[in-house]
Amino acid sequence: MxxxxxxxxxxxxxxxxxxxxxxxxxxxxxxxxxxxxxxxxxxxxxxxxxxxxxxxxxxxxxxxxxxxxxxxxxxxxxxxxxxxxxxxxxxxxxxxxxxxxxxxxxxxxxxxxxxxxxxxxxxxxxxxxxxxNTNNINKTPTLIVGAGAAGTMVVRQLLQNKEADLYPVVFVDDDRNKQRLEIYNVPVVGSTKNIERVVEQYEIEHIIIAIPSLNRKQVNEIFEICTKTKVKTQIVPMLEDILDGKVSVNELRDVQVEDLLGREPVQLDDAGIGEKITGKTILVTGAGGSIGSEICRQVMKYKPEKIVLLGHGENSIYTIEMELRAQYKDVVEITTEIADVQDRNKMFEVMKKHKPYIVYHAAAHKHVPLMERNPEEAVKNNIFGTKNVAEAADTFKVNTFVMVSSDKAVNPTNVMGATKRFAEMIIQHMAAVSSTRFVAVRFGNVLGSRGSVIPLFKKQIQKGGPVTVTHPDMIRYFMTIPEASRLVIQAGTLAKGGELFVLDMGEPVKIVDLAKNLITLSGYSIEEIGIEFTGLRPGEKMYEELLNEEEIHPEQIFPKIHVGKAVLMDHDILQQFMNDFGQMSKEGIRERLLEIANNKVLIKN
Known part of the structure; x- marks a missing residue:
């Protein structure tokens, strides 16, 4: 009407x-x-x-x-x-x-x-x-986990929407005061511990976890119970996404591996970050990569005057440029520089042209096995590239320089980690001699980033398996791309110069457990796909560390953020390696790198 x-x-x-x-x-x-x-x-x-x-x-x-x-x-x-x-x-x-x-x-x-x-x-x-009078015969009988406001809203929408494929049959909720009650004629028949029995008793074919306030550990626990039922499980969005207005509580989605980390995201100081970024020129190297592009997205929320997207790959830079222009074209000046950080003259030209206030240095080679086979390329990009960008930033009086590092830089056993540790040493040296605030940020593996284990597992699952895991006891720290990027940005506001910022990443995760979860989330059983153990690859460790013994600083300078003690290497040793680099063999490069990166003699506390 x-x-x-x-x-x-x-x-x-x-x-x-x-x-x-x-x-x-x-x-x-x-x-x-x-x-x-x-x-x-x-x-x-x-x-x-x-x-x-x-x-x-x-x-x-x-x-x-x-x-x-x-x-x-x-x-x-x-x-x-x-x-x-x-x-x-x-x-x-x-x-x-x-x-x-x-x-x-x-x-x-x-x-x-x-x-x-x-x-x-x-x-x-x-x-x-x-x-x-709605025909529910052809609809999927659904269990709603959580009889609170979100669960009630989901049931109401499912009942009112004639086009919905799901039909709510029962609730489960751990609140005893809600059990045995009915909400929209849908009974609350037990707690989350009863999910398996309820699924069997009511012939449930779909489960919705409707408690957006759950932390990730709680989501993981409930999902493990749901997994035993072999029934498809979805979840309402997380509370922070609902509060931010990104999604509605009714927008169901599949449970993702990020939901199962068992660790809550770090809440950062938005006001402090805004003071450093708003109205300033920001430059991001490696802006087309998984971390670099997310740093750009996070930075744009604080409305800088200009952002410079610098990267070697034109396609990836074009992609992030178009994404940012679509959302911020009338708010922030967006410019691009197709350049290689190994090109020293170009880095100086870029710094002179744009005079950024903050530089986020995310450009790097990070694939561990590839860098083992090509150590010279790791040195050129991760060491010389970092040196070029850092010295250009110093020359043109950049206020803050934040380098993205890795937990593999701690007691490194591989080329990639050693070059990252070497780059940290360069940054620490620059912090000691420059008016620019130079800092590095370490974190563990990033879920979904290029080269991470998740995309590999997904491809293997799509092909029918098996999923390959190096060792049943291998563990790693994990975080999401937005978390990693926010940490890098937060480090810029905390920087005094020379720090190694480290996120308290909670408990490490077994890679084999991650593989099992991903198989289940993809709708398969572990028996269908299979898991094959291939053995440790050259340079790999069974576990990663975030700080070595000399660097540990027990206090947190920000909730869940530690700062390591400044561990300096004699710069002459670093400079000698860079001078000798051109005459060294691959094996010689690898040996010298690991020797320098793990040196525990020439240390200044």
Missing amino acids: SYPKRLSLLIFLDSFIVLTAVYLSYWFIHPNALNDVPITLIISSITLLCSHHVFASIYKLYSKAWEYASIGELKNIFKAVTFSIIVTAVVQEIINQDIYVRIMAITWMLHILLIGGSRFVWRMFRDTYMAK
Whole structure:
């Protein structure tokens, strides 16, 4: 029905209800005087009619979607009716020096009853008759985990949406006060511990975890129970995404491996970050990579004056540029530089041209096995490239330089980790001699980044398996790409110069457990896909560390963020390696790198 027709219908209905309420009230009080209606009552009915329409308009009774009516709408009806009765009583007092108290009281009750009833009858019709007549035979019987506000909202939407493929059958909730109750005729039949029994008893074919406030450890525990049922499991968005307005609570999604980390994301100092970034020029190297591109996305939220996207791969830089322009083209100046950090002259030209306030250095080679086979390329990119960008930043007085490092830089056993540790040493040296604040940020493996284990596992699962894991006891620290990027940005606000910032990454995760979860999330059983252990690759460690013994600083300088003690290497040793690099063999490069990166003799605390 069009809005004008709907409005006309409601005004006509309300007018009929108002007049009916007035004259029924008069008849209740004076049953034998219907043929002798006083002029004051006629004036009162006209006043009540007009004032009702005025207050109905003020409280938007004519623009509500009454099929979704709730307590809020009932309150508005109460206000509109009460104020219209008060206005009518005032008019009676003015005209007649008397108020028909009993008539007005009965009119008020009838008014609320009839106006409210007329509005809520459609809600009742929709929730009962239409729901009962919806063909649920072909819908998927669904278990809702969580009978709170989110679970109730999900059930309500599923019942009202005739196109929905899911049909809520039962709730489970750990709150004992909710058990044995019914919500929208859907019973709460047990706790999360009873999920397996409930699935079997009610022939459930779909599970929805509807508790957005759950932390990741709790999600993991519930998901493990759901996994045993072999039933498809989805989840409502996390609370922070709902509060940020990114998604609605009704937007169900598949459980993702990020939900199962068992560790909460770090909450950072948005105000402090904004002070450093807003209105400034920011340069990101490696801006097309997984970490670099996410740093760009996070930086843009703080509205810098200009962001410079620097990278060697034109396709990846083009992709992030188009993404940012689509959202921020009228807010932030976005410019690109296709350049290789190994090109020293180009790095100086870029710094001179843009004069950035902060540089986030994310450009690096990070594939461990590839760098084992190509150590010279790791040195060129991770060491010489870092040196070029850092010295250019120093020359043109950049305020803060933040280098993205890795937990593999701690007691490194591979070329990639050794070059990262070497780059950290360069940054620490620059911090000691420069007015620019130079810092490095270490974190563990990043879920979903290029070269991480997750994309590899997904491809193997798509091909039918097996998933290859190097060792059943191998463990790693994990974090999400947004977390890693926010940490890098936060480090820039905390920087005094020379620090190694490290995130408290919680408990490490077994790679084999990660593989099992990913197989299950992909809809397969572990038996179907299989897991094959291939043995440690050259340079790999069974576990990663975030700080070595000399670097450990127990205090946190920010919630969940540690700063390592500054461990400096004699710069002459670093410079000698760089001078000799051109004449060294691959094996010689590897040996010298590991020797320097693991040196524990020439240390200044």
